[in-house]
Amino acid sequence: MNIIDYLEKNSKEFPEKNAIIFEDDKISYNELYHRVQNFSLPVIKKQEVISLIAENSISFITTYLGIIRIGKIVHVAAPNILENDLLNQLKSANSSLIICSEKVFNNISKYSKIKTPILKFSELKTVANIEKGTRKENKISHLIYTSGTTAEPKGVGITHQMIEFTTKNIIDVLKYSSSDVNILPLPLNHSFGLGCFHVSITVGSTVILHKDASNLQNLLKSIINNNATTIAAIPATLTKFLKLEGVNLDSYFLNIRLVITNSTAIPKNTIQSFREILKKGNLATYYGLTEASRSTFMIFQEDLSRDNSVGKSAPEVNIKIENNHNSIGEILVKGKNVISSYWNNEMLDVNFIDGWLRTGDLGYLDKNGFLFLKGRKDDMINVGGEKIIPFEIEVIVKQLSGIEDVAAFGIENEIFGQVIKLHVVKSIESDIDKSKILIHCMKNLEKFKIPSKIDFVESIPKTSYGKVKRFMLK
Amino acid sequence: MYSDKDLKDEIIKIFFEVFQNMNEVDFSWEKEQKEYENWDSFSQLNLITLTEAKFNITLSLDESIEIKSANELCECVKIHLT
Numbered sequence: 001m002n003i004i005d006y007l008e009k010n011s012k013e014f015p016e017k018n019a020i021i022f023e024d025d026k027i028s029y030n031e032l033y034h035r036v037q038n039f040s041l042p043v044i045k046k047q048e049v050i051s052l053i054a055e056n057s058i059s060f061i062t063t064y065l066g067i068i069r070i071g072k073i074v075h076v077a078a079p080n081i082l083e084n085d086l087l088n089q090l091k092s093a094n095s096s097l098i099i100c101s102e103k104v105f106n107n108i109s110k111y112s113k114i115k116t117p118i119l120k121f122s123e124l125k126t127v128a129n130i131e132k133g134t135r136k137e138n139k140i141s142h143l144i145y146t147s148g149t150t151a152e153p154k155g156v157g158i159t160h161q162m163i164e165f166t167t168k169n170i171i172d173v174l175k176y177s178s179s180d181v182n183i184l185p186l187p188l189n190h191s192f193g194l195g196c197f198h199v200s201i202t203v204g205s206t207v208i209l210h211k212d213a214s215n216l217q218n219l220l221k222s223i224i225n226n227n228a229t230t231i232a233a234i235p236a237t238l239t240k241f242l243k244l245e246g247v248n249l250d251s252y253f254l255n256i257r258l259v260i261t262n263s264t265a266i267p268k269n270t271i272q273s274f275r276e277i278l279k280k281g282n283l284a285t286y287y288g289l290t291e292a293s294r295s296t297f298m299i300f301q302e303d304l305s306r307d308n309s310v311g312k313s314a315p316e317v318n319i320k321i322e323n324n325h326n327s328i329g330e331i332l333v334k335g336k337n338v339i340s341s342y343w344n345n346e347m348l349d350v351n352f353i354d355g356w357l358r359t360g361d362l363g364y365l366d367k368n369g370f371l372f373l374k375g376r377k378d379d380m381i382n383v384g385g386e387k388i389i390p391f392e393i394e395v396i397v398k399q400l401s402g403i404e405d406v407a408a409f410g411i412e413n414e415i416f417g418q419v420i421k422l423h424v425v426k427s428i429e430s431d432i433d434k435s436k437i438l439i440h441c442m443k444n445l446e447k448f449k450i451p452s453k454i455d456f457v458e459s460i461p462k463t464s465y466g467k468v469k470r471f472m473l474k
Numbered sequence: 475m476y477s478d479k480d481l482k483d484e485i486i487k488i489f490f491e492v493f494q495n496m497n498e499v500d501f502s503w504e505k506e507q508k509e510y511e512n513w514d515s516f517s518q519l520n521l522i523t524l525t526e527a528k529f530n531i532t533l534s535l536d537e538s539i540e541i542k543s544a545n546e547l548c549e550c551v552k553i554h555l556t
Contacts, residue, residue, distance in 0.1 A: 419519065435524060438520075438527055442524070447517055450520045451523070
């Protein structure tokens, strides 16, 4: 069954139940199914891929499902995408049409290099020569370009089979059911947000969709007003919740049974605090890439001694560490959640070996099969032949008070090939200086791991999911 | 500005930070790199890095390579501070 089958099933089982609530708007399962059924597109020759670029909204969802229902592939892109990135993605995807929100239209219509036709949501029903949306099946459901932490975006075509497999794992491990009410402030153009949405449609629960997670008070009100049972948020949002002054989080999270976050490093204090806040619930995380969604799961209440772990392999997913036993190496993943090739890019086939995807992530498995992440292979620093993972240095520097954030990376050096440079963000009141940081490193790190350059900076460039964009550091 | 004594005290501190297991009796101003048990290229790099950070100076590549004793490091720093 694909996502449209589940929508149809739940439109019969829960016709009047709210499928989505978004700001002052809401839509029942029955109405959502009928809007998706009636979704139509202008006829464009050879159309296979349609680009959808919009902020979270009910229109995003009906368009996303509508395109899938008529057998086209949805290419989803971030609403703030820059002109060259969009141009590259449209070219690679061979997209024949862009459907977007009013706000996105105001931006991308100024992009002079974009020649692909653009339609606003409001124009969908008014264009001439409309193709009536008969149901068709395409092997691939949607296409996402990973922007993540590397410079070159890669097209990832997600099949219906991958969605069904991954969604079933999420439901089984995290025990989603039709009685859930899910707060979703994550962008739907990303694998994390889209995965949560698929789960809700599959089980027949309700999504309380938010534009984003910037208004924390609004999210807290939303939990209470909607009797929410789950919330999905990135670790930074959870940490910001803890910093809200004069707010008793216990009362807001009293009926929350699940807080799901993703695998960006979660501060230990955030994990411990949420363990205490969630009286009846669990804090969980997962490890995955767009290419291999939800490969592990970790429920922190079930294991009090592995707060740094991203958990064990998901059901029927295999994980191994390449060429390394009991030590750090590249993480390889195999399973029905893993793509078999990248979109229109044979050069990237080197990332697959006998069905195993080389993730480019570094980590290790403990003797009980728990996975621990240690950074990106591309980020490894080579100082005179000694290999160093930036995380090892960052975690030591963060022990110092007065350090808000830090990123370690390699810079060219005439003698050693590379040496380590740090970008450090000091907290406002901090008077910490470079020598204090160096001395702390010398006390706690091997001598080849000591930074050679330190710059104090205003901020560290990061993705919207909190991962350091190391390729931007110099 | 550093007095001669303050400067020397800072250099000694740098040596003890870089060579964490060194005893006080093992330090001397004239003792050369080859006489140290673990003064390798990484220690050299760390000596230079910490010196640059403490005195807010930048040593050239040639200066960095040529320093072979605490005395030579001290003299090099003096030149940069004057």
